[in-house]
Amino acid sequence: MVFDGERNRAYFAGIAASLRPGSDVLDLGAGTGVLGLEAARLGARRVYLVDPSPVVHFAQTVAQENDLASRVEIIQRPLEEVELPGQVELLLSVCTGNF
Numbered sequence: 253m254v255f256d257g258e259r260n261r262a263y264f265a266g267i268a269a270s271l272r273p274g275s276d277v278l279d280l281g282a283g284t285g286v287l288g289l290e291a292a293r294l295g296a297r298r299v300y301l302v303d304p305s306p307v308v309h310f311a312q313t314v315a316q317e318n319d320l321a322s323r324v325e326i327i328q329r330p331l332e333e334v335e336l337p338g339q340v341e342l343l344l345s346v347c348t349g350n351f
Contacts, residue, residue: 254284264290267344271296275341278302280331285311285324287344292320296342302327302334 254260267287271277273295279288282301289311292299301311301324308328315324327334 254286260286263287263344263346267291267342268294271342273297276300276338277342277344278336278340280343280345282308282311282344283346284308285314285326287346288324289314289318289320291342291344292323293318296323299324300327300334300336300340301325302329302331304328304330 267290271291271294274297276298277288277291277296277300279285279291279299279301282288282303284307285301288299288301292315301308306328308326311324312321312326315321
């Protein structure tokens, strides 16, 4: 799914239309962090990438290489075990999953 350009352009357009610069964002089921990293690139103050899989750590390298690491927090845990420091203004998630 990460290589589906049409899908990603649609998600990126939705993020751009919904994100207010300086907002905090939760990317739930972040996977490789594509959506959350786009939110950081567009000006999110803080982005929480939450996923129980170790693949989420791939996003840290991408964030560092794009000067976004200071705004991105990787959380490798199930959501039920996560407590964020405050509210977020935008929730990102790919609801279709891998079905």
